[in-house]
Every structure is written in C-alpha cells, then in structure tokens.
Amino acid sequence: MPTATFPARFDSLAKIGKFIERATKKAGVDDSTTYAVQLAVDEACSNIIEHAYGGENKGDIQCTYSIANNRLTITLRDKGQPFDPEKIQEPNFGAPIEELKPRGAGLFLMRKLMDEIRFEFNQKSGNVLTLVKHLPE
Amino acid sequence: MEITTTEYKRCEVVKANGRIDSYTAPELEEVLNQLTGNGKYKIVLDMSEVDFMSSKGWWVLIETQKKCRRYNRGELVLANVKDRIRESLDLVGMGSYFKIYDDMTSAVASF
Numbered sequence A: 001m002p003t004a005t006f007p008a009r010f011d012s013l014a015k016i017g018k019f020i021e022r023a024t025k026k027a028g029v030d031d032s033t034t035y036a037v038q039l040a041v042d043e044a045c046s047n048i049i050e051h052a053y054g055g056e057n058k059g060d061i062q063c064t065y066s067i068a069n070n071r072l073t074i075t076l077r078d079k080g081q082p083f084d085p086e087k088i089q090e091p092n093f094g095a096p097i098e099e100l101k102p103r104g105a106g107l108f109l110m111r112k113l114m115d116e117i118r119f120e121f122n123q124k125s126g127n128v129l130t131l132v133k134h135l136p137e
Numbered sequence B: 001m002e003i004t005t006t007e008y009k010r011c012e013v014v015k016a017n018g019r020i021d022s023y024t025a026p027e028l029e030e031v032l033n034q035l036t037g038n039g040k041y042k043i044v045l046d047m048s049e050v051d052f053m054s055s056k057g058w059w060v061l062i063e064t065q066k067k068c069r070r071y072n073r074g075e076l077v078l079a080n081v082k083d084r085i086r087e088s089l090d091l092v093g094m095g096s097y098f099k100i101y102d103d104m105t106s107a108v109a110s111f
Helices: A010-027 A031-052 A105-113 B025-037 B055-072 B084-094 B102-107
Strands: A002-008 A060-068 A071-078 A115-122 A126-134 B003-007 B012-020 B041-052 B075-079
Touching: A002 A010, A010 A031, A010 A060, A010 A071, A010 A115, A010 B084, A031 A060, A031 A071, A031 A126, A031 B041, A031 B055, A031 B084, A071 A115, A105 B055, A105 B084, B003 B025, B012 B025, B025 B041, B025 B102, B041 B084, B041 B102, B075 B102, B084 B102
Parallel strands: B012 B041, B041 B075
Antiparallel strands: A002 A060, A060 A071, A071 A126, A115 A126, B003 B012
16 A cells, blocks of 8 residues: 655645545546545644644655545654644634634534544554545446 | 735735745635734735645635624735635635625725
8 A cells, every 4th residue: 555654744735635535546536536635634734733733744644545446544743742633622614704713624624525434542552543435436 | 825915005915925834824714914913904915826725725824814803903815715625615615705806906995
C-alpha cells in the first residue's frame, strides 16, 4: 500500500493533497470526487496538526491508501493526543452570521464528504483515522 | 499564494490564487483585516484562480463578512467561484452567507 510520511506542518498540506490526488487517479474517480477526498483529508490533517499535536512541527502524519472492494481507503496515523469525536459540536450553520463559531467545521465536512470515517486511539501506536470513499462498481 | 488588491470607485477587489488552506489562509486574513481596518467594507473576492478552499479559508471569509455587514456598512461578495468549491460550500450550508457572482462585472456593479 502506498505510504508517505509528512511533517505535521501546514505547509505539508499541499504535498498531502498531491499524494491523495495520485490515490484518486489510481481509483479512477472523477474530478468532483477527487476534490471531495482531497478536502476531507486536508481537513483531517489540519485537525491533526492543530489539535492532536497542538501546533506545528511536533510530529509526523503518515498517509496510506488502498483501493480494494470498490473502496478507496485512506489511513492517517499520528502520535498526538487522542480526542473524542463525539464531543465535538457540529457548527451551527444556518444561524445568523454573528452567532457562527469556527469550531467543528473540519469534522463536519469530513463526515459529509466521505462515506465512512473511523477513529482509533491506541496508547502505543497512536491515533489512526480511516477515511473511506465508496467507488462506483 | 499571491494576493492582489485593487481599489475601485465603489469597492475593493481582492484576488487570490492557488490554495486557501490552513497554511495560506492567514495571509488572506491579513489582507482582508487591513482593508476593514482602514474602513473598507465593500469588498469583492475574485476567486477565479482559487482552486482549493478548506474550512480555514471559509472562516476567514465569515469573520470578514461579520465585520463588513456590521451596522450595514458593507459586504463581502464572491466572484468566479469554481464549481467544486461552490459544492463544498453548499454542502455545509455556508453558501447562504455570501452573494456569489459569476463574473466580476456583476460583482463590482452590486455595490
């Protein structure tokens, strides 16, 4: 499975996007799906940097992808702090603009853009985030 | 990312190119904050050369919109938003916070 490791810094996001583009090209999906997957991964990696590591240059993000059983599966691994996704409130889109608060949008987008998301936290091996996009048969 | 600002008679036009993500969004934020800090609240963001936008970028625009709309003194409008970016914007329901124009002429004329 193709794997790449990136420093957990915001300037890695463009390179991570290119890596994901290779994955989507191999999977043969259209441009709209490519963008959706790239965006979901970008949001996930931004969250890893900001929240799991608490800032830039504190570790790495390992990205892996596989294409099997009509699924594109992307796995992101980090050694930052775990978190409980159930505790993150969804953003209050639809509320008057003055009341909008900038939290939870990344996770919200990931859930909307991907077909499956799994968070696993392990003291030893770290955090594993799995993002799955179903492929047309 | 390159960002340019052009002053028009009735508004300011900001043009960004490339990616607007957690790395580049602060640059855009600085440009927009400078404008609002100088009392410029009628702004067109030309997105014709923006090919990627993450939620960090959207929050910069939302915060700018809050400042512009306060006391009805102005607005931030968007022009030439690429379809894929528009789709993700509508997917989360953020589209309703901005007027989006298909071309610069209409966007500038809206002020």
